Amino acid sequence: MSRLRYIVIGAILVGGAAFWALTRPQQIDPDMFAGLISDPVRGEQVFLAAGCGSCHMAQGAQGDERLVLSGGQAFPTPFGTFVAPNISPDPVHGIGGWSVSALADAVIEGVSPEGRHYYPAFPWDSYRGMAPQDLVDLHGYLANLPPSPVASQPHDLPLPLQVRRGIGLWKLAFGRSGWIVPDDGLTDAEKRGRYLAEVLGHCGECHTPRNTLTGAPDADRWLGGGPDPSGRGRVPNITPGGLDWSEGEIVAYLTSGFTPDFDSAGGHMALVVANFAQLPDSDREAVAAYLKKVQAVR
Known part of the structure; x- marks a missing residue:
């Protein structure tokens, strides 16, 4: 029994280490954007095509208020309710302090600046194919939008889904690669x-x-x-x-x-x-x- 106990403990430790390694959030190589100059005018076209404002504006915003990306819209799904965060240039509650690489980590890899996975309710799985120049242009456009001091609201999810590390397995199993x-x-x-x-x-x-x-x-x-x-x-x-x-x-x-x-x-x-x-x-x-x-x- 003592030997069996050691085998079980060893298997748990090996399995845990493998899970931790496989689910490690991946980040973009910053060299991908070396030498690229942002064109905010082009960035507006990327912003429109990507629908950023449609999800991240405040609920019911109209006119110019649709460019205040304070978040707060709720998106109910069978897995819980996801709430869009503030992605305005506010340096505290938004993404005002993000570099191009930090934005790329979020948009392309689905990873936050803190190194946590974003849920696939945020369509990073589609954005993975975004051209580097488009990402740089989008970053320049977002930086010129009105800042909002509204804090992002938490998602309303059941307890198992609150553990984001498992999203790394979802990415491995279901993440897209290449064109459809x-x-x-x-x-x-x-x-x-x-x-x-x-x-x-x-x-x-x-x-x-x-x-x-x-x-x-x-x-x-x-x-x-x-x-x-x-x-x-x-x-x-x-x-x-x-x-x-x-x-x-x-x-x-x-x-x-x-x-x-x-x-x-x-x-x-x-x-x-x-x-x-x-x-x-x-x-x-x-x-x-x-x-x-x-x-x-x-």
Whole structure:
């Protein structure tokens, strides 16, 4: 029995060490941004395409107040309620003291400046493909927004999910790598649309169904729609198997919010449209072209 006890204790120690090593938060190599100069004007386009303001503005903010990224919006899911933090340039309650590398750690690796994992409710799994120049430009744009002294609010999660170290295993098991739609035969415009949809616009975060146990997206049903995470209604299938709109109709929707049947975008999608309407026409056309290349989900 004494020998068995030592074996069990040894196995626990080895397993614990392996878990600690495998779940260690990863950080970006700062050299990735060496020599890159921020262009805040371009950064605004990245900000709009990525939808940063849509989640991080205060609930119900209108007009210029939408640029005060004080956070506080609650996002209910089957795993608990996540609350968007303050990402304004406030040096105490926001991200005013963050370097480009710190922002990259958060946006691309899902890691806080304190070395803690961010929950995948923050779409870092999509942002992983963000171009370094876009990240640098976004950093410059965010630094020029109005600061807010509002403290970030905690998430409302059950006890097991409050232990963030386990998110490292989620990243290993389910984290994305590479493109969903491969390069084969894509035009430059379709590749731009892919970047906007798969990375900056993170369309798959809402439009791709998820595993009910782990919350991992089902890549085989990319953009195939599914239950709304809030528990109310469904997110539509926007693959060619569920959306029969022409490219022109998709562009019109991303510009005006009106469908071919004269319905209008609602909920969070209305904010997405408001952002995309401010992008160049070519970007909306690129997304429409890309959606026609996505594998159809029936």
